[in-house]
Amino acid sequence: MRQANEETVIDINYNDLSLEQLKEINKKSAAAIADFENRQKKEAIQKATEIAKAAGFASLEDMLAAQPAKQKAEPKYRHPENSELTWSGRGRKPGWIAEALESGKSLDDFAI
Structure with missing residues (x-):
């Protein structure tokens, strides 16, 4: 099995692999997916924090706390x-x- 960068697609015949090999691929894939999602979340939080600071808030939390509460609809x-x-x-x-x-x-x- 060869390693790939982000632009390379690996063509694997999964039918030729043992159960242990398939489980190892599954384990490494799940870890890679979790790592990717965590990086995406951190980047999104960083961008949102920059936007909050550019808008004059001390932090992202301050901006979120400043959101007006949902108004409850008046009874009819x-x-x-x-x-x-x-x-x-x-x-x-x-x-x-x-x-x-x-x-x-x-x-x-x-x-x-």
Whole structure:
């Protein structure tokens, strides 16, 4: 088996190899993949850190902490008997809305 640089493709007839050889290839490939992914992550973090500093942040962590929190959608619908049960109209319908719609009511019946 010959070694290859990043541009060379190795053509191996895997059917000619023993189980031990195949396991060794598998082990070395998994290690090489993990090493490659770690290098990519480090490079990405380094680039993101440089961008954060160029934008005036002391660190990448400071930039990430400065992100505005997701705003919770205001409720548009309220349960008629339990005012604590509300729904914004986004996402999956709560059970009480689904049941009411099946029984013939409309969303307008629950509008706030």
